[in-house]
Amino acid sequence: MRSSIGVLLAVLISPLAQAELLDEVNDRGELRIAVQADTAPYAFKDGEHLTGFDVELGQALASELDLRPAFIEVPAEQVMAGVQSGLYDVALDEQPVPTQAELDTSQPYSTGERAIPFQKDNPAFKSAVNNALQRLKEAGQLAELEARWLKPEATAAQ
Structure with missing residues (x-):
């Protein structure tokens, strides 16, 4: 009896028993996205409305992930710790993601090698995010967002 309880506890606390982030996000039906609301043109308030490159x-x-976006305004110093702890699923920030052993990132999606950080050890989530980014890139949506928000002189010349 004692050995079966020990085996059960080992299984429950093993990393393999942890829920995959993709399953958690899909169960909630929303993607919790940390943004800083004072970093125009990336994320900023237009009246009461949050807008910008990162928001779009x-x-x-x-x-693309068939989820509702849930934007959470977060001070810069709390973004990465919140992603690491699971408070937010991902962070969208104007700065390239710092290399941190505690986080994993998507493939780069933008000029400046920007990538999306999320909790480590979530291969299905990483694959889903990378596939979604690839579809957005192939459809031209990433280029459209960059032209609209990050290269205003390019759109003014058109």
Whole structure:
């Protein structure tokens, strides 16, 4: 009896028993996205409305994953710790993601080698995010977002 309880506990606390982030996100039906609301043109308030490159990217990414986007405004110093702890699923930030052993990232999706950080050891989530980014890239949506938000002189010349 004692050995079966020990085996059960070992299974329950093993990394393999942890839920995959993709399953958790799909069960919730929403993607919790941390943004800083004072980093125009990436994310900023237009009146009471949150807008910018990161906001539109988050909406497109959530849509590709068949989820609702849930934007959470977070101070810069709390973003990565919140992603690491699972408070937020991903972070969209104007700065390239710092190399941190505690986080994993998507493939780069933008000029400046920007990538999306999320909790480590979630291969299905990483694959889903990378596939969604690839579809957005192939459809031209990433280029459209960059032209609209990050290269205003390019769109003014058109």
